[in-house]
Amino acid sequence: MRIAVAGFMHESNTLSPMRADKQAFLAQGWDEGQALVERWARAHHEVGGFLEGLADDDVQIAPLLMAWATPCGPVEEAVFEEVMQKLLTGLEREQPDGLLLALHGAMVATHEEDGDGLVVERLRKALGPDFPIVVTLDLHGNISPRLVENATAAIAYRSCPHIDQRERGIQAAGMIRRIVRGDVRPTMALAKPPMIVNIMVHDTSREPLLSIMNEARRLEDDPDILAVSVLPGFAYADVPQMGPTVIVVTDGDKARATQEADRLGQIIWDRREEMNRTLPDATEAVRQALVAKAPAVLVDTGDNVGGGSAGDGTTILRELLNQGATDSVVCLYAPDEVALCAVVGVGQMVDLVVGGKVDSLHGEPISVTGKVRLLHDGDYEEPLARHGGRRFHSMGMTALVELNDRIFLVLTTQRHPPFSLGQLTCLGIQPERMRVLVVKAAIAYRAAYLPIAGSIIEVDTPGMTTVNPHRMAYRRIRRPLYPLEEGGGQNSCR
Ligand SMILES: [Zn+2]
Numbered sequence: 001m002r003i004a005v006a007g008f009m010h011e012s013n014t015l016s017p018m019r020a021d022k023q024a025f026l027a028q029g030w031d032e033g034q035a036l037v038e039r040w041a042r043a044h045h046e047v048g049g050f051l052e053g054l055a056d057d058d059v060q061i062a063p064l065l066m067a068w069a070t071p072c073g074p075v076e077e078a079v080f081e082e083v084m085q086k087l088l089t090g091l092e093r094e095q096p097d098g099l100l101l102a103l104h105g106a107m108v109a110t111h112e113e114d115g116d117g118l119v120v121e122r123l124r125k126a127l128g129p130d131f132p133i134v135v136t137l138d139l140h141g142n143i144s145p146r147l148v149e150n151a152t153a154a155i156a157y158r159s160c161p162h163i164d165q166r167e168r169g170i171q172a173a174g175m176i177r178r179i180v181r182g183d184v185r186p187t188m189a190l191a192k193p194p195m196i197v198n199i200m201v202h203d204t205s206r207e208p209l210l211s212i213m214n215e216a217r218r219l220e221d222d223p224d225i226l227a228v229s230v231l232p233g234f235a236y237a238d239v240p241q242m243g244p245t246v247i248v249v250t251d252g253d254k255a256r257a258t259q260e261a262d263r264l265g266q267i268i269w270d271r272r273e274e275m276n277r278t279l280p281d282a283t284e285a286v287r288q289a290l291v292a293k294a295p296a297v298l299v300d301t302g303d304n305v306g307g308g309s310a311g312d313g314t315t316i317l318r319e320l321l322n323q324g325a326t327d328s329v330v331c332l333y334a335p336d337e338v339a340l341c342a343v344v345g346v347g348q349m350v351d352l353v354v355g356g357k358v359d360s361l362h363g364e365p366i367s368v369t370g371k372v373r374l375l376h377d378g379d380y381e382e383p384l385a386r387h388g389g390r391r392f393h394s395m396g397m398t399a400l401v402e403l404n405d406r407i408f409l410v411l412t413t414q415r416h417p418p419f420s421l422g423q424l425t426c427l428g429i430q431p432e433r434m435r436v437l438v439v440k441a442a443i444a445y446r447a448a449y450l451p452i453a454g455s456i457i458e459v460d461t462p463g464m465t466t467v468n469p470h471r472m473a474y475r476r477i478r479r480p481l482y483p484l485e486e487g488g489g490q491n492s493c494r
């Protein structure tokens with residue numbers, strides 16, 4: 001048995017002016033052939049899981065390409081087409097019996113608003129109706145009927161933060177081996193309740209998702225049901241397939257797959273009011289943080305880097321300075337300021353204007369004076385299971401600048417999400433000893449920060465990842481969609 005392994009992953013925020021070009025993929029991960037194995041085999045990632053699940057004398061592995069870029073605006077057509085070309089020529093060359101493909105599920109390309117659906121449709125056309133294609137998906141995917149129609153089977157992460165990625169890869173590898181041996185013949189159905197699941201309720205260890213995920217696991221006890229996935233979706237993509245998805249894979253029983261997908265979709269729809277959330281603004285949140293148990297983690301939800309936002313929002317930093325906070329850490333995307341710090345040198349004082357430069361959605365730039373404490377190449381390693389599953393992280397050249405009252409700015413050359421404490425500890429910061437830690441995230445930071453957080457305060461900050469859907473200027477989503485409208489009936493996407 002010969003199985004090809006590939007990945008093409010991007011979470012695209014259609015509000016972002018930044019495009020995912022070839023450089024964005026090269027900066028974070030573009031690995032072909034044996035390089036794919038070397039980078040991903042030991043990662044807590046589904047691609048590492050594919051490799052582990054296929055490691056057997058009876059199976060030959062054909063690694064093709066794994067391309068991954070930090071969430072931002074849509075993927076440029078040229079890089080999309082290059083990936084497709086590499087996958088198709090690799091499959092032609094390797095002649096495998098099946099393909100394991102890691103997708104995100106919320107990829108939008110500049111020429112195609114259902115990027116993942118188009119990838120799978122093109123592969124299906126090239127490989128024929130019976131070729132096994134097993135796809136893994138991020139829980140934040142906005143899944144289209146087209147993807148489900150063209151894949152042989154699809155399996156999404158079950159946890160948010162995503163700490164089960166490697167397990168899902170092993171599961172997908174087991175499934176494709178059963179398919180190739182002829183032990184199972186998967187068929188799939190999806191349901192899409194017409195609503196938005198607010199990102200602040202995506203934590204799968206808490207209600208309302210906890211019991212919905214438990215129901216999905218209960219269904220999988222039935223041997224005829226091969227996999228059940230519940231994806232709350234990604235609200236920062238203005239596309240028709242935006243919103244939650246249920247995918248049920250059965251062994252050849254299409255009617256059962258449809259029935260169970262619809263039933264789970266109805267459960268999600270019935271709990272829609274629990275899937276809304278309102279939060280304090282930055283002024284109130286910083287006030288709370290300064291008297292809360294330390295370290296207080298302030299969650300800058302409007303500038304969620306993992307959701308494709310700018311990463312240089314200043315709304316919370318300004319409040320920390322205004323309210324006289326001490327012993328605080330704020331990370332900002334600030335490539336020009338890092339370069340300036342490098343010119344000025346370690347140990348020297350520097351005047352900077354930081355943040356608010358990518359766009360005008362995340363607060364104004366702020367003038368600060370501080371001491372350059374450290375310059376670092378920005379590379380660090382995360383050995384534990386953390387959201388995103390990466391082991392090797394790169395922030396690009398990074399400067400640590402200390403302002404008055406021990407307010408530390410971590411200035412990075414690349415936009416970088418807070419999925420690992422390594423981002424701070426590699427610079428000598430001891431996060432557990434700080435008063436306030438600002439994370440530009442929604443839920444994903446939790447795997448790294450819950451073990452050390454004294455308190456957590458989620459903040460309704462402005463930005464392109466605003467938690468308030470009423471602030472979003474949607475044009476392409478399907479309507480009606482709760483809570484924007486009360487909604488009308490079930491499964492309007494099918
Ligand atoms: Zn995700």
